[in-house]
Amino acid sequence: MMQVWDLLSWWSEVQMGPPDPILGVSEAYKRDTNPKKINLGVGAYRDDQGKPYVLSCVRKAEAQIAAKKLDKEYLAIGGLGDFTKACAKLALGDDNEVIKSGRNITVQTISGTGSLRIGANFLSRFHTEARDVYLPKPSWGNHTPIFRDAGMQLKAYTYYDPKTCGFDFQGALNDISKIPEKSVIMLHACAHNPTGVDPRPEQWKEIADLVKKRNLLVFFDMAYQGFASGDIDRDAWAVRYFIEQGHNIVLSQSFAKNMGLYGERVGGFTVVCKDAEEAKRVESQLKILIRPIYSNPPMNGARIAATILNTPDLYKEWLGEVHGMANRIITMRELLVANLKKEGSTRNWKHVIDQIGMFCFTGLKPEQVERLTKEFSIYMTKDGRISMAGVTSGNVGYLAQGIHAVTK
Amino acid sequence: IMSLFGEVPQATPVAVFKLSNDFKEDANPKKVNLGVGAYRTDEGQPWVLPVVKKVEKIIVADNSLNHEYLAILGLPEFRSSASKIALGEDSPAIQENRVGAVQCLGGTGALKMGAEFLRRWYNGNDNTKTPVYVSAPTWENHNAVFANAGFEDVRPYKYWDAEKRGLDLDGFLGDLESAPKHSIFVLHACAHNPTGTDPTHVEWMQVAEVMKRRKLFVFFDSAYQGFASGCLDKDAWAVRYFVTQGFEMFCAQSFSKNFGLYNERVGNLTIVARDSDNLKRVLSQMEKIVRVTWSNPPSQGARLVAITLNTPELFAEWKDNVKTMADRVLLMRASLQAKLQALETPGTWDHITQQIGMFSFTGLNPKQVEYMIKERSIYLMASGRINMCGLTTKNIDYVAESIHETVVNVQ
Numbered sequence: 166m167m168q169v170w171d172l173l174s175w176w177s178e179v180q181m182g183p184p185d186p187i188l189g190v191s192e193a194y195k196r197d198t199n200p201k202k203i204n205l206g207v208g209a210y211r212d213d214q215g216k217p218y219v220l221s222c223v224r225k226a227e228a229q230i231a232a233k234k235l236d237k238e239y240l241a242i243g244g245l246g247d248f249t250k251a252c253a254k255l256a257l258g259d260d261n262e263v264i265k266s267g268r269n270i271t272v273q274t275i276s277g278t279g280s281l282r283i284g285a286n287f288l289s290r291f292h293t294e295a296r297d298v299y300l301p302k303p304s305w306g307n308h309t310p311i312f313r314d315a316g317m318q319l320k321a322y323t324y325y326d327p328k329t330c331g332f333d334f335q336g337a338l339n340d341i342s343k344i345p346e347k348s349v350i351m352l353h354a355c356a357h358n359p360t361g362v363d364p365r366p367e368q369w370k371e372i373a374d375l376v377k378k379r380n381l382l383v384f385f386d387m388a389y390q391g392f393a394s395g396d397i398d399r400d401a402w403a404v405r406y407f408i409e410q411g412h413n414i415v416l417s418q419s420f421a422k423n424m425g426l427y428g429e430r431v432g433g434f435t436v437v438c439k440d441a442e443e444a445k446r447v448e449s450q451l452k453i454l455i456r457p458i459y460s461n462p463p464m465n466g467a468r469i470a471a472t473i474l475n476t477p478d479l480y481k482e483w484l485g486e487v488h489g490m491a492n493r494i495i496t497m498r499e500l501l502v503a504n505l506k507k508e509g510s511t512r513n514w515k516h517v518i519d520q521i522g523m524f525c526f527t528g529l530k531p532e533q534v535e536r537l538t539k540e541f542s543i544y545m546t547k548d549g550r551i552s553m554a555g556v557t558s559g560n561v562g563y564l565a566q567g568i569h570a571v572t573k
Numbered sequence: 574i575m576s577l578f579g580e581v582p583q584a585t586p587v588a589v590f591k592l593s594n595d596f597k598e599d600a601n602p603k604k605v606n607l608g609v610g611a612y613r614t615d616e617g618q619p620w621v622l623p624v625v626k627k628v629e630k631i632i633v634a635d636n637s638l639n640h641e642y643l644a645i646l647g648l649p650e651f652r653s654s655a656s657k658i659a660l661g662e663d664s665p666a667i668q669e670n671r672v673g674a675v676q677c678l679g680g681t682g683a684l685k686m687g688a689e690f691l692r693r694w695y696n697g698n699d700n701t702k703t704p705v706y707v708s709a710p711t712w713e714n715h716n717a718v719f720a721n722a723g724f725e726d727v728r729p730y731k732y733w734d735a736e737k738r739g740l741d742l743d744g745f746l747g748d749l750e751s752a753p754k755h756s757i758f759v760l761h762a763c764a765h766n767p768t769g770t771d772p773t774h775v776e777w778m779q780v781a782e783v784m785k786r787r788k789l790f791v792f793f794d795s796a797y798q799g800f801a802s803g804c805l806d807k808d809a810w811a812v813r814y815f816v817t818q819g820f821e822m823f824c825a826q827s828f829s830k831n832f833g834l835y836n837e838r839v840g841n842l843t844i845v846a847r848d849s850d851n852l853k854r855v856l857s858q859m860e861k862i863v864r865v866t867w868s869n870p871p872s873q874g875a876r877l878v879a880i881t882l883n884t885p886e887l888f889a890e891w892k893d894n895v896k897t898m899a900d901r902v903l904l905m906r907a908s909l910q911a912k913l914q915a916l917e918t919p920g921t922w923d924h925i926t927q928q929i930g931m932f933s934f935t936g937l938n939p940k941q942v943e944y945m946i947k948e949r950s951i952y953l954m955a956s957g958r959i960n961m962c963g964l965t966t967k968n969i970d971y972v973a974e975s976i977h978e979t980v981v982n983v984q
Contacts, residue, residue, distance in 0.1 A: 174847035175790070175821050179694045182857035185864055188645060209641060217639045231633055236619035238611060239835045242590070275678065278868035291581050307864060314865045427642045428872035438578060449584035456587060457717035458685050458866065459678035464836035465873035466640075 186306050187546055194544040202542035203560050205551035208358070208523045209427055210490055213557045218490070220425045222482040226472040235468075240461045242452040244273020248467040251474035252433035256387060256401055256418055263408060267441035270448040272455070273462045276432040277388045277419030278307065283434050284384060284415050285315035286454045287447075288349060292382060295347040301325070301337075303548065305358045305386070308351065322350070325360045330516030330528045332362045338375060346380040354387035354416075355400040356522020359550035363393065363521055369403045373410050383412050388419040393522045395491035397484060413437045420470050422523065423487050429466025490554075494523065497556040504565030512572060525551050533571040541567035588713065592952050601950035603971055607963040608952050610766070610931050611835055612898050615965045620898070622833045624890040628877050638876070643869045645860045647676020647841075651875040654882035655841035658805060659762075659795060659812055659824050666816050670849040675842040675859050676870045680796045680827025681714060683842040684759075687792060687823040688722035689862045690855070695790065696755045701725050704756040706748065708732035710956060712766045712794070715759055730758065733768045738924040738936055740770050742779070749783040755790065762795035762824065763808040764930020767958035771801070771929055777811045781818050791815055791822035799831040801930045803899030805892065821846050828878050830931065831895050837874030898962075902931065905964040912973035919980055933959050937979065944983045949975040 184192065190206030212218045243249065253264055253271040263269045274280035288298075298317045300308050301324035309319050322344065323336030344350065352372075357363055364372060376383060385404050393400045407414055413436075420431040434451070438444040455461075473479045502514045517525055529537070529549035537543045543564060545551045556564060586594075592608040614620045632638060646652065652674035657667065666672050677683040692700045701723050707715045709729035719727045730752075731744025749758070760780075765771055772780060784791060793812050801808045812824055828839040842859075846852040863869070881887045910925040925933055937945065937957040945951045951972060953959045964972060 174851040175695055176846060176851040176855050178697070179851070179854045179858055181854050182861045185645070185860065188864075207642070217641050219639050223640070227633060231629065234621075237621055237625075237834055237836050238619050239829075242587070275867035275871070278864075279866070282866055291578060307868070310861075311865045421642075426640050428640050428869070430867065430869075430871040436578070443578055443581070446581045446583045447578055449586065450581055452587065453584045453717075456681075456714060457721040458682070459838060460681040460714070461836070461838070463678065463838040463871040463874065466871065 190544050190546055193538075197542050197544075199542035201563055203544065203555060203564060205543065205545040205555040208422065208552045208554065210422060210425060210523070210554040211557070213493065213559070215555070215557050215559070218425055220483065220486045222473050222479045222486060223425060223469055225482070226469045226476070226479055229472055229476075230468055237464070240273070240464055240467075242455050242461050243448065244462045245464065245467040245471055247475060248431075248471040249273050249433060251471055252418060253435055255397065255474060256390065256404055256416060256433075256435065257408065258398070258401070258405055261405070261408070263437055268438045268444050269435050270438065270444040270451065271433050271435040272448070272451050273467050274417075274432040274434045275459070275462060276421050276430040277386070277417055278311070279430065280417035280419070280432040280434040281308065281311050281386065282315065283451065283454060284417055285312045285317060287436070287451060288382070288384075288415070289316040290454070291450065292349065295345065295349065295382075297345070298349040298351060298384070299344055300351045301353065301357070303359060304351065304353075306546075308386075317349070320348075324357075325362060325526065327528065330362075330526060331519065332364055332368070334364070334368050338371065341372065341375050341379065344379055344381060348381055349384050350376060350381045351384045351386060352403070354385045354390065354404050356389035356393035356524070358388065358522070359524050359546070359548060360526040361520030361522050361524045362526070364403070366402065369406060373407050373412065377410065377412065383407055383414040385414055385416045387416060389422055389522050390418065391423040391484070391487035392491055395488040397487070408437060413439065420466070424470055424473065424483070426466045426469060429469065430463060431466035431470050494553045497553050497561060498525065500558065500561045501556060501565060504562055505569055508565050508569035510569045510573065523552055523554050525553050527551055527568065529568070529572070536571045537567050541570070543567050589954065592954065595946075596952045599950050599952075603968075604950035604952070605963060605968050605972055606952050607959040607972075608954060610830070610960055611962065612830060612833060612931070613962045613965070615901065615967075617963075617965050617968070620833055622891070622894040624881055624887055624894050625833060625877060627890070628880050628887060631880060632873075632876060640872065643676070643872050643875070645863050645869050646674075646856060647870045648872065648875040648879055650883060651879040652676050652841060654879055655826055655828070656843040658798065658882065659809055659826055659843050660816060660845070661806065661809065661813055664813070664816060666845050671846045671852050673844045673846070673852045673856050675844070675856070675863065676875055677825075677840040677842050678838040678867065678870060679829055679840040680794065680825055681718065681840070682838065682870075683825035683827070683840040684715070684718045684794060685722065685866070686842050686859060686862060687825055688719050688724065689866075690859055691757060691790070691792075691823075692723045693862075694855075694858055695757070704728055704753055706730040706752060706756055706758045708759070708761065708765070710767055711759070711761075715794070732765075733770065733934065735936070738921070738934070739927070740772055740776065742772070742776055746779060746783055749780065749787065749789065752787065752789060754788050757790040757792055758784065759792050759794055760811070762793045762798065762812050764797035764801035764932070766796065766930070767932050767954065767956055768934040769928030769930050769932045770934070772811070774810060774814070777814060781815055781820075785818060785820065791820050793822065793824040795824055796827040797830055797930050798826070799892070799895035800899055800902075803896040803903070805895070816845055828874070832878060832881075832891070834874050834877065837877070838871060839874035839878055902961045905961050905969065906933070908966075908969050909964060909973060912969065913976060916973060916977045918977040931960055931962055933961055935959055935976070937976070941979045941983045944979050945975060949979070951975050
């Protein structure tokens with residue numbers, strides 16, 4: 166006999182979760198049947214044909230790895246040593262004193278998200294003096310839920326100036342000067358997501374000074390090293406400057422974009438410690454955090470990244486390819502502005518060229534974004550952010566048409 | 574300058590990894606590692622399955638493949654074929670569209686996702702106080718996974734009877750009867766880790782009856798399907814039985830051992846719900862949890878498994894590879910037991926062949942374990958757990974003699 170309780174589900178009270186604001190865009194795009202549709206949602210690089218781009222150095226690395234016939238034994242909890250060492254060197258510079266003295270601990274993580282999450286968990290557990298994380302306004306949409314889920318509280322500091330579509334330097338300094346001591350401040354190392362607006366070096370210097378005065382814990386998110394200017398060292402300048410100035414930072418790195426290893430989930434989390442002894446203690450605690458989440462990280466992507474970083478001619482080829490990707494984006498920025506002018510737009514689109522990296526904060530309002538999607542099948546996030554990587558010489562004209570139509 | 578991390582204490586290392594480290598540093602040429610749970614050949618070497626090598630070549634040669642992000646819940650063809658492996662091709666639950674899955678980072682990741690979901694959504698919105706029961710003993714990471722997911726009350730249920738070296742069925746059933754309603758129970762689908770002792774079919778039926786009556790939540794951990802008996806279906810009997818009994822449940826699957834894909838982190842959380850509407854809402858909330866943990870899972874391992882499971886000749890070859898591994902373990906069990914009997918080692922050693930899967934709970938006590946490590950350079954867990962895969966035809970005599978000497982000299 167079927168009892169009544171048999172018909173009930175444990176999950177009757179589970180609400181339908183809202184679609185992810187960023188990844189949901191791609192899903193809506195996929196469903197659209199308009200042949201002219203453009204996906205400017207998620208930040209994944211596309212070539213000028215609008216196709217995913219597997220780097221040549223990646224293919225070469227894969228072939229090298231296949232020939233070695235390696236086993237599939239578990240990695241250590243902290244990941245592949247060849248990868249983590251190279252990952253730290255990439256960010257901090259080969260000759261960095263931090264690496265030489267062994268006072269950093271760098272663990273392999275599940276790309277940038279996994280790195281941020283481990284970092285958030287670590288701070289939540291050990292940075293007990295302050296619960297607040299200050300994000301730039303705006304920041305990557307997933308930062309907030311990650312830190313919140315880890316038990317931290319989210320606050321914001323002024324960053325983007327919607328009037329200029331640029332950096333509100335004074336506003337940022339004002340807000341940062343009021344942040345309570347020991348709070349965590351999140352800084353995007355380069356190619357700020359979603360705005361594409363980065364501080365200039367002189368501005369970084371003032372920020373570093375002020376952050377030191379306020380005694381804040383700096384959390385750098387570097388997801389686009391190489392992708393912003395096309396130059397690895399230039400893009401890591403802020404990170405290295407802060408360390409030089411004595412900030413013991415924590416740092417998240419992703420190789421999703423700059424090596425095109427998106428789905429392989431390659432990332433790193435670094436804590437710059439007082440000394441090597443402290444680094445050992447911190448490492449032991451990071452392992453304790455990682456083990457109950459996924460035990461140890463995946464090999465494939467880390468092995469590819471390590472091979473590229475540690476093989477001189479592959480490394481050289483990689484630098485060239487990153488430069489190429491960054492250049493294509495810069496070209497698309499220029500083309501978009503040129504096409505907007507051609508359409509007859511009289512608005513100031515200078516910010517499209519001034520901004521840097523994969524994203525452009527167009528300045529479009531939510532209603533305009535909705536029109537672009539509904540009337541033109543052009544997909545972007547509600548905040549007006551477009552992924553420049555989705556722009557091609559083939560679709561830039563149509564894109565300019567659409568943008569002009571909704572803004573004239 | 575004071576460091577923000579000045580107060581961070583040194584954590585004690587995870588035992589099983591420390592054991593491997595100590596083994597590595599041991600200079601004794603006769604040393605044997607019976608610690609960490611990974612398959613080894615008779616030469617004591619890791620084994621990349623022949624079918625895996627084949628599929629890797631297929632992937633490398635396929636230029637249409639790239640490294641783009643997978644969907645948040647993972648590769649669809651992996652998720653569905655993996656669930657079929659657990660529940661059976663013709664599972665009525667699958668046919669009724671009430672089975673879903675989340676691709677996760679290994680079995681650990683699947684347990685983690687399941688735990689996080691349960692803590693937020695099972696039987697209300699805040700399950701921090703809901704008891705989670707894990708077997709005594711169990712895989713040591715079970716405790717940490719659930720505790721880290723926010724469960725404050727992780728308790729043992731009676732399982733291993735040290736005296737009779739078998740299942741404490743009465744204790745198990747007793748704990749099921751006395752558990753608060755809606756408690757969550759982590760059940761090992763087969764090849765119990767670390768004891769190698771599984772309930773019989775009849776015993777599973779008794780467990781299911783109590784769990785249904787007392788409304789307890791079923792969370793299977795299936796890390797060794799195929800590895801226990803050599804047969805996928807046989808090893809999935811318990812999971813499938815519970816499905817026929819109408820349970821809504823989770824099953825955390827690992828493909829680390831049965832595919833030998835340890836470091837690619839291939840896991841699947843299979844969800845059996847009452848109906849497709851409930852399933853849909855559950856999956857939507859799983860996405861939220863995935864997004865703040867790892868965003869989307871790694872593609873390589875899942876691709877490999879999906880191609881294998883969905884290509885008939887490769888699937889057949891895989892099942893064969895799995896049987897090869899299981900058979901070698903069975904041979905080592907029989908061998909070890911025979912040698913201990915021949916040596917007339919005090920005690921009974923039937924449990925070695927009665928137990929199943931990668932591990933055996935030898936019954937050696939901590940002092941005896943220490944002796945084995947220090948005096949004989951044979952590395953095993955303090956619990957007395959040995960990994961049968963660490964045994965080979967070349968070292969089995971030394972191991973048998975060592976056990977004999979230990980049992981005779983150390984009490």
